[in-house]
Amino acid sequence: MWRAHRSDPLGYGTDHHVLDYRHTDAGRDSYTTQGWDPERGPELMSDPAVVAGGALDYQAALDGTYPPQGTGAYALTPEVTVPYDPAVAEREGAMIPRRPLHEPHGSAADWGASGRWADATWTVEMRRALRTDHPGDTTRLRPGGVYDWAPAVHAGAGQRWHWVGSPHRLGLGTEPTSPAERYADRATITATRVPDAGRVDWNAVPEHTRTLVFPGVTAWRDLVTDHSRAAAVRELDVTIWELHDVDP
Structure with missing residues (x-):
């Protein structure tokens, strides 16, 4: 992941x-x-020399003026993390x-x-x-082996858009051919060996x-009974996109 x-x-x-x-591996x-x-x-904040004021600004993020993705401004990596100082970062909207x-x-x-974000x-x-x-x-892999593989993209902050794909059969240097090795011709993917994996x-x-499809993450019973917009769901007055308040 x-x-x-x-x-x-x-x-x-x-x-x-x-x-x-969702379990993590050992280590x-x-x-x-x-x-x-x-x-x-909190215990920690960003180094003010890297992120002004030691924290991002909530209102700026809502307005879309946050730093570009991939700049490192969002991550508390060891080299840019310092102990929290309320004199620097304690303010309304600090993130x-x-x-x-x-x-x-x-x-x-x-x-x-x-x-890479571009x-x-x-x-x-x-x-x-x-x-x-x-x-x-x-799983230990070997050249010539065939393995299950399925893509997924989980996006969004709070809404948790879980886009998932159908399983495929991935062959390492070999193409799955028998019915036991593939689900359909279009689901066949073959990985090719390259001389230098660092220079592809x-x-x-x-x-x-x-x-990818969005399978839904909430039971229908909960949507029509316990959800804050249950009445609108029962009357079909709201779509799943509106319910999540995000345009996919």
Whole structure:
């Protein structure tokens, strides 16, 4: 899992798996949670030399005048994090990240990743070793093997847009051919070995476009009974997009 503000600034993905809950792999993730006290405030803030006033401004963010994505202004990385100073950052509308970042280790550090923000689009490269030292958490891969793969994009702040794709069969240097190895011809993806993984010409790599769907995250019973707009839902006076108050 790649996260723009919880893992990308350190060059990692966050290694999770979903069963009864979203579990993390063994070791230490790239982020933690800082404490917050109603009287003393948070533990940490951004270095004022990097972020003016040690914190972003809530109203500016609402107005769309926040720093560009990918600049690092959103992340409490070790080199730009300092102890919280109320004389600097205690003011109305100050926004300080809840999740300070630190170097991950163990199985949680199996995935490396890097993202680039340009033209309102993230371009993300993810990488991992075929065989890791943590087979209980990270599947060991081999050239010629065929594996399940499915894309997903989780976006939005608060609304939690969970866009997911159908599962595909990914072949490492081989094309899935038998019915047991693929679900449909259009679901076949073949990975190609390159001489240097650090110097890939992505313009020369074939593109694969995958359709994502928003399956919904709330039970219908809750929508028509407990939700704050239950009456509008029952009368079909509101769409799912309006309900989330976001234009996808």
